[in-house]
Structure formats: C-alpha cells, structure tokens
Amino acid sequence: MAILTVSELSKFYSSGEKQLRILDKVSFSVQAGDKVAIVGPSGSGKTTLLGLCAGLDTGSAGSVQLFGQALEPLSEDQRAALRNEHVGFIFQNFQLLPTLTALENVMVPLELKGRKDAALRAKDLLAQVGLQDRLGHYPAMLSGGEQQRVSIARAFANEPKLLFADEPTGNLDAETGQKVRNSCLI
Numbered sequence: 095m096a097i098l099t100v101s102e103l104s105k106f107y108s109s110g111e112k113q114l115r116i117l118d119k120v121s122f123s124v125q126a127g128d129k130v131a132i133v134g135p136s137g138s139g140k141t142t143l144l145g146l147c148a149g150l151d152t153g154s155a156g157s158v159q160l161f162g163q164a165l166e167p168l169s170e171d172q173r174a175a176l177r178n179e180h181v182g183f184i185f186q187n188f189q190l191l192p193t194l195t196a197l198e199n200v201m202v203p204l205e206l207k208g209r210k211d212a213a214l215r216a217k218d219l220l221a222q223v224g225l226q227d228r229l230g231h232y233p234a235m236l237s238g239g240e241q242q243r244v245s246i247a248r249a250f251a252n253e254p255k256l257l258f259a260d261e262p263t264g265n266l267d268a269e270t271g272q273k274v275r276n277s278c279l280i
C-alpha cells in the first residue's frame with residue numbers, strides 16, 4: 095500500500111522578475127516499509143520536497159497524498175493534525191522550541207495527543223539518544239549534535255508510521271551518527 099504518493103509536484107518561487115523552478119513535476123510513491131533516500135547537490139530542492147511531502151508547505155502545482163489523504167484541500171491546522179498523528183520529521187536545522195527544555199521539547203507532540211505518559215516516554219527517548227543527563231537543558235545550552243539528538247527523539251515520540259529525516263546525522267560525529275543509525279530509533 096502506498097503511504098505517500100507524489101504526482102507531478104512542482105514548486106516555484108519568484109525572485110524579482112524571475113521565477114525559480116525548484117521542483118518541476120516530480121512524481122513517485124512510497125510503500126509501507128520502504129526506505130527512500132533523496133540525493134542531490136546543495137540547493138537542488140531536497141528540503142523543499144520533504145517539506146511538501148509532510149504538508150509543512152504547499153506546492154505550486156501537482157498533488158501529495160499522505161496515507162490516502164490529499165493534502166491540497168486541507169487547512170494548515172488539518173495538515174498539522176495529520177502530521178502529528180502519523181508523521182515524524184527530523185529537521186535539518188532542528189527546529190526546537192528555544193523556551194522549552196530538551197525534555198519539554200520531546201513532550202510537546204505527546205501532550206498534543208493527550209498522552210498521560212508524556213514525561214516518562216520523553217525521558218526514555220532522550221535516554222535512548224544518550225541525553226539522560228541533559229533533560230533540563232534549553233536548546234541554547236546544547237551542542238549542535240545534542241540538539242539534533244533531541245530532534246530525533248521528538249520525531250519518534252508518537253511512533254510515526256512515516257519518518258522524514260533531513261540530513262539526520264549531519265551534525266553528529268561519525269561514531270554517534272553510526273550509533274543513531276544502528277539504534278532502535280532509526
């Protein structure tokens with residue numbers, strides 16, 4: 095069963111008089127259990143494509159179906175609800191909330207779902223990425239690799255059926271990156 099279907103998806107940005115074609119009629123589908131890598135040079139549109147697939151942004155033309163639901167007719171809130179239900183996203187630039195601690199950042203998606211075990215589960219996930227001693231740290235007090243690991247823990251909080259990972263180990267040293275790839279998380 096296709097859990098993601100992208101059909102003739104395009105994204106254009108205007109830059110002055112010019113139109114920048116970032117994605118031009120991209121089509122593909124992802125089946126449950128697939129692992130798909132998107133490879134391309136810097137600036138070729140990988141982050142843009144992931145964002146459109148996860149409903150973080152909308153395309154200029156074409157369509158995205160996530161778990162059989164077309165994203166185009168949905169409001170931003172409806173797309174966010176669908177994401178929180180089924181999708182985890184590890185952002186290239188982490189996107190942690192600066193006023194929340196590591197623990198609180200991981201608890202956010204769990205609390206949005208009303209899970210009573212939010213704190214317990216968030217602690218367990220942070221321990222799995224080796225951050226059991228950084229629960230009370232704010233993002234600014236964490237190294238880049240530590241922030242990335244908080245972002246990884248958060249992405250797994252709601253046991254997503256589909257995980258988008260934008261260079262998820264790019265800020266980790268080789269050994270930690272390997273550990274994260276080998277762990278039960280990724």
Ligand SMILES: Nc1ncnc2c1ncn2[C@@H]1O[C@H](COP(=O)(O)OP(=O)(O)OP(=O)(O)O)[C@@H](O)[C@H]1O
Nearest residue numbers: 107108114116134135136137138139140141142143
């Ligand atoms: N909001 C925006 N307005 C205008 N141009 C944008 C916008 N967002 C992205 N772009 C342009 O779209 C292109 C693709 O960006 P994107 O971040 O998707 O690339 P990428 O393949 O993920 O790059 P990298 O590997 O360097 O992270 C870039 O040239 C960027 O300048």
